[in-house]
Amino acid sequence: MSPAQTMAVPRKPPMAMQAPYRPSAYRLLWSRIRRFFPPHAEVLQTPGGALEITWCLTGGRGSRYATPVLVRLERAWVADVESADDWGRGVMANRAAETVRRGMFGYEPEAPLPQARVIVVG
DSSP states (O other), X not given: OOGGGSOOOOOOOOGGGSOOOOOOHHHHHHHHHGGGSOTTOEXXXXXXXXXXXXXXXXXXXXXXXOOOEEEEEOHHHXXXXXXXXXXXXXXXXXXXXXXXXXXXXXXXXXXXXXOOEEEEEO
């Protein structure tokens, strides 16, 4: 088969024609609430559609972790964020971040009796 007969490989469209990157609702919310947690906090998206956030309290082997914070995102809220324009996504993410901030009130990561915090957004 000659090079002329090979299948044409589709090229990427020019930058002006490419759709802008839009992070998922989960990434968008994490970008807004990240400041509420230490820089070394770890976030995990659970199969049920929540963000589980925890961080190491002490260094080294056998280190203790903070009681987890679970941010549960309602499916309707996720669908609304995914379908909104950029401005609407920003407004919704800011409101959700305020909900998380209020839900964190009184949270003690080093409490003697660990109790996970569950915050529902949506």
